[in-house]
Every structure is written in C-alpha cells, then in structure tokens.
Amino acid sequence: MEQVDTAIQTSKLLRSEQIAEGTMAFHFEKPEDFQFKAGQAIDITLVNPTETDAEGNTRGFSIVSAPSGDDLTIATRMRDTAFKRCLKAAAPGMKVQIIGPLGSLTLHKNATKPAVLLAGGIGITPFMSIVRQATFEQLPHQLYLFYSNRRPEDAAFLEELQSLQQRNPRFHFVPTMTEMEHSQRTWDGEKGLLTGEMLTKHLESVHGPIYYIAGPPAMVAALRTMLSTAGVDEDDIRTEEFAGY
Ligand SMILES: Cc1cc2nc3c(=O)[nH]c(=O)nc-3n(C[C@H](O)[C@H](O)[C@H](O)COP(=O)(O)OP(=O)(O)OC[C@H]3O[C@@H](n4cnc5c(N)ncnc54)[C@H](O)[C@@H]3O)c2cc1C
Numbered sequence: 001m002e003q004v005d006t007a008i009q010t011s012k013l014l015r016s017e018q019i020a021e022g023t024m025a026f027h028f029e030k031p032e033d034f035q036f037k038a039g040q041a042i043d044i045t046l047v048n049p050t051e052t053d054a055e056g057n058t059r060g061f062s063i064v065s066a067p068s069g070d071d072l073t074i075a076t077r078m079r080d081t082a083f084k085r086c087l088k089a090a091a092p093g094m095k096v097q098i099i100g101p102l103g104s105l106t107l108h109k110n111a112t113k114p115a116v117l118l119a120g121g122i123g124i125t126p127f128m129s130i131v132r133q134a135t136f137e138q139l140p141h142q143l144y145l146f147y148s149n150r151r152p153e154d155a156a157f158l159e160e161l162q163s164l165q166q167r168n169p170r171f172h173f174v175p176t177m178t179e180m181e182h183s184q185r186t187w188d189g190e191k192g193l194l195t196g197e198m199l200t201k202h203l204e205s206v207h208g209p210i211y212y213i214a215g216p217p218a219m220v221a222a223l224r225t226m227l228s229t230a231g232v233d234e235d236d237i238r239t240e241e242f243a244g245y
Helices: 082-089 121-137 158-167 196-202 217-229
Strands: 003-020 023-029 041-046 058-062 071-077 095-102 115-120 143-149 171-177 210-214 237-239
Touching (some): 041 082, 121 143, 121 210, 158 171, 171 196, 210 217
Parallel strands (some): 143 171, 210 237
Antiparallel strands (some): 023 071
C-alpha cells in the first residue's frame, strides 16, 4: 500500500463492541498530532501479544471513524487468527503501535463528479469515514453508496447509514442482500449481487461518476470488469489491495 507522510505512534485501546454478526469495532486513542483523510488506513501492531502465528502481529485496517471524530476506530470480521483472538480478548488500555495514515482511497476534489462507492461486507469501512466526513463538512459531492451483504445480520453500520441519508440530502444509500434465504429478518430493499442493472436503476448515468470499490477480492475484480464492460474509464475506477483478513 502507498505510504505518505506516515509516522509510527503508540496508542491504546479505548473500547470495543460487536457491530454485526461475527464483526467487531475497536476504538483506539487518536494520537494528538495524528492527521488523516477519510478513506485512509493504518497498520496496527500488537505489542507483546499473548500469542502469535505465521500471519504475524501487524494488520492493515481502513479507519472507520471520520477525521472529525475523537478516536481512531477500525472494524473487522472476527476470523480465527492469533491477531484477532488477542484483539478480541484485549482490555481497554492495551497498548498498540500505529503506522499511518496509509493509502489514497480518498474522495476526489471535483464536486461536479458524483462518487459511487461500491462496498462488499466489511469493505464498508473506508466509505463509513468518507460518508461521515462528507456529512460533517456538508461537502457538495453527490455520494451513492451501494452496500452488498449476505444478510442484514452481517451488515455493519446499516442503521447509521440509513440515518445519515436523512441528514445528508446528497447521500444516496442502496443496500442489497444476497442471501436473504439464510436470514431471520425481513428485508424490503434490493436483493442480489451488485450489477450494472442495479447501478443504472439508481444512477442518473453510469458515465461521469468516480467509482470506489472495497470488499472481498472476487467482488472487487467482478465489479471492475462490470464497470469496464459498461464503458467506464479505468481512470475513474479506484480501489486498493487489502489482503490477509
Ligand atoms: C479498500 C479495501 C478496504 C478494506 N478494509 C477492510 C477493513 O478495514 N477491515 C476488514 O476486516 N477488511 C477490510 N477489507 C477486506 C475485505 O473487505 C474483506 O476481504 C471482505 O470484506 C471479506 O469478507 P466479508 O465477510 O465482509 O465478505 P462477504 O460477506 O463474503 O461478502 C460481502 C458481499 O460481497 C458479495 N460478493 C462476494 N463475491 C462477489 C462477487 N464475485 N461479485 C459480486 N459480489 C460478490 C457477497 O455476496 C456479499 O453480499 C478491505 C478491502 C478493500 C478492498
């Protein structure tokens, strides 16, 4: 991942909570001089963890909180690795090392171009920060967020995103569920994978916006191909490699 104006700093865990099934958010103290742009990421290194494995003690995470927020929050699916077991068991006060900010999946400046944010599962993280900050700053950009999850149970931040839509008239939220047959909840929104037809239904035009994609690698690849096939310029499609989850 691209590294710009980064620093190594010490921070500590403030609190953690479950935000969807098998999914947790971790709030860390924001070092006083730490500055970042919405959409950027940090590497977190556990200091003296109680266990470790071949995947190591460092992991990259998008920052979920907005730059205007008080803390540095990350969110992740709780897979069974030493790193995530340590994080899950950690008590408030646990020290970590933070490197960042990293990456450039940040909102373009030209507000005449809409931003179309395509999120799969916990790939919602960089876009939470972008939508929260855009609402805080009352940015003039039109923001379209398409958010694909298997079930509402898996969809982190669903209610907050619905309420952000009420607060920000330029934010258009299109959640879709791909496995409602396994859900205990009801759902009257979109169903099925993100497709060109779904984009066409909700966008004024598929040509013109800048597209941002975050989610499972297969989804990122499939959506890139779909956009290219629809004639979207490569320069208007932005994503970043995130591996090791
Ligand atoms: C820029 C970026 C930032 C990221 N930031 C983080 C982070 O901060 N924290 C973190 O834990 N992970 C992060 N990731 C990792 C990434 O989101 C995970 O690899 C991914 O989310 C896997 O798990 P999931 O359980 O969320 O997805 P799943 O629940 O498996 O899938 C999510 C949705 O994508 C759909 N989908 C899956 N495959 C396809 C396909 N081929 N075509 C269309 N739709 C498909 C599914 O149907 C489902 O609706 C990031 C990835 C990127 C690219």
